Amino acid sequence: MGIVETKNLVFEYIRRDEEGNVEGITRAVDDVNLSVGQGDFIAILGHNGSGKSTLAKHINAIHYPTEGTVWVDGKDTCEDANLWDIRQEAGMVFQNPDNQIIGQVVEEDVGFGPENLGVPTQEIWQRVEESLKAVGMYEFRKYSPNKLSGGQKQRVSIAGVIAMHPKCIVLDEPTAMLDPNGRREVIRAVRALNDVEEITIILITHYMEEIIYANKVFVMDKGKIAMEGSPKEIFSQVEKLKSLRLDVPQVTLLAHELRESGLAIPAGILTCEELVASLSAIRRRRGWG
Amino acid sequence: MSIILDHVSHVYEAGTAMEFAALKDINLVIPDGQFIGLIGHTGSGKSTLVQHLNGLLAPTGGNIYYNGADIHDNDYNKKELRSKVGLVFQYPEHQLFEIDVFSDVCFGPKNLGLDKKEVELRSYAALKQVGLEDEYFYQSPFDLSGGQKRRVAIAGVLAMQPEVLILDEPTAGLDPKGRDEILDQIARLREETGMTVILVSHSMEDVAKYVDRIIVMNKGQVMFDNEPREVFRHYRELEEVGLAAPQVTYIMQELKKSGFDVDTDIITIEEARRAILDALK
Numbered sequence: 001m002g003i004v005e006t007k008n009l010v011f012e013y014i015r016r017d018e019e020g021n022v023e024g025i026t027r028a029v030d031d032v033n034l035s036v037g038q039g040d041f042i043a044i045l046g047h048n049g050s051g052k053s054t055l056a057k058h059i060n061a062i063h064y065p066t067e068g069t070v071w072v073d074g075k076d077t078c079e080d081a082n083l084w085d086i087r088q089e090a091g092m093v094f095q096n097p098d099n100q101i102i103g104q105v106v107e108e109d110v111g112f113g114p115e116n117l118g119v120p121t122q123e124i125w126q127r128v129e130e131s132l133k134a135v136g137m138y139e140f141r142k143y144s145p146n147k148l149s150g151g152q153k154q155r156v157s158i159a160g161v162i163a164m165h166p167k168c169i170v171l172d173e174p175t176a177m178l179d180p181n182g183r184r185e186v187i188r189a190v191r192a193l194n195d196v197e198e199i200t201i202i203l204i205t206h207y208m209e210e211i212i213y214a215n216k217v218f219v220m221d222k223g224k225i226a227m228e229g230s231p232k233e234i235f236s237q238v239e240k241l242k243s244l245r246l247d248v249p250q251v252t253l254l255a256h257e258l259r260e261s262g263l264a265i266p267a268g269i270l271t272c273e274e275l276v277a278s279l280s281a282i283r284r285r286r287g288w289g
Numbered sequence: 290m291s292i293i294l295d296h297v298s299h300v301y302e303a304g305t306a307m308e309f310a311a312l313k314d315i316n317l318v319i320p321d322g323q324f325i326g327l328i329g330h331t332g333s334g335k336s337t338l339v340q341h342l343n344g345l346l347a348p349t350g351g352n353i354y355y356n357g358a359d360i361h362d363n364d365y366n367k368k369e370l371r372s373k374v375g376l377v378f379q380y381p382e383h384q385l386f387e388i389d390v391f392s393d394v395c396f397g398p399k400n401l402g403l404d405k406k407e408v409e410l411r412s413y414a415a416l417k418q419v420g421l422e423d424e425y426f427y428q429s430p431f432d433l434s435g436g437q438k439r440r441v442a443i444a445g446v447l448a449m450q451p452e453v454l455i456l457d458e459p460t461a462g463l464d465p466k467g468r469d470e471i472l473d474q475i476a477r478l479r480e481e482t483g484m485t486v487i488l489v490s491h492s493m494e495d496v497a498k499y500v501d502r503i504i505v506m507n508k509g510q511v512m513f514d515n516e517p518r519e520v521f522r523h524y525r526e527l528e529e530v531g532l533a534a535p536q537v538t539y540i541m542q543e544l545k546k547s548g549f550d551v552d553t554d555i556i557t558i559e560e561a562r563r564a565i566l567d568a569l570k
Contacts (some may be wrong), residue, residue, distance in 0.1 A: 263566075
């Protein structure tokens, strides 16, 4: 069994009026079967309201399934006895860092998680140092979090999760507010955690260029998994992605437009090097012809 | 008519251990009707700068003039300034609070002391300008999707009928289609009304596509102030301060290195497509 498994997962929000009568039911997650192996880098895409955040919140037992089952490291999230293990093993980083920071000083905030796990003091400091260095915030360790900008706070939040030494980190649009450099640093840190520490990554994002490193991409629409495959397979389908309110990286879009204009470029180009190589091949062929 | 910043500085907590100069000697002229992109890494002073433009923050040095009057003169009407210079904060939907969408948009113009009919006409027009359908007007704003909430919040500022609209990362957290829809609507609105728009953004691709002028902030100073094409020519300096050129510009650089005869100052996909097709002819 993988680190995260879901079987026929359904989640419904019940909307009630002021008297508590049921006004309607919204099915936010609809029959999702997901299998994530230990050490995988998974990306989940989907437009606003497609159900991806609701799905993510099942992975560390913030939401419980209405129907179906979710297992984290083989443990059913519905069983109370598993709750603490699951919350430590599957860390979560949310979009808005202001909702996640509680410490008066950056290093205290990062140490809060391991402290609650009962980690010895000396090791807490080690973990705080490693975690802050991993996100490039070590020089700010003595700062008050409310003196930091949004992007800096987000990196502190990520450090706070890393310090818990989770097996799996779920990041729900962690870069939505960062500048290009901040985004690069966060994604680089996330990739390093995946490559070096073999922490499983589940990345939810609206930035298409962030997912090209994933082993597998899921695209959600109306609570269901609408597409699933490698980044190349997903990005080969430019029109389908657009119909799901999504997009492709600029290099993929340019390659697609050139294909539409009649150039023989393969579908699903993900990097600048690939595009340059295939244009060079076309030029050589034309030169010889 | 314009906004002029004359040697504007802002120091937070001057005289304490936490003293921090967020703006250092800024000189800018913002004429009517421009579409300006304001970029800079987190902490570069962008947000501090825009909060000076409608008087939310007062400079600790220098002066700000709106249409020729110093906005920090004792007899200057700040309330009027704030209706003329509309500021849409990051995640503006967190500020929605009313019982339904229409009442929320009415809140701003109502506080300008306008009569009820004028308030409602303006609010209706503003909701139409952001492309929200009538069926949502009497729903709770909290039942809407992220993109719709964002539009309601923008409509709340538009209903004040500002001459200058400042948007601080208006597309953060929206899906790609939602991003394009909001920015297209803002661009259309600017064409129709001729208002000045200042877009604070972290997306170089968006800035390249929409604005006529880019102001780059770094460490509280203006680093570049020019047309997008000219600014992105300095991509190496931009990278040093945590920014970048649009992805497509890098593609053109790589093609040039591989011997293709293309311009390297291209900043949009459409230009790139045409240049590549020409180079392969």
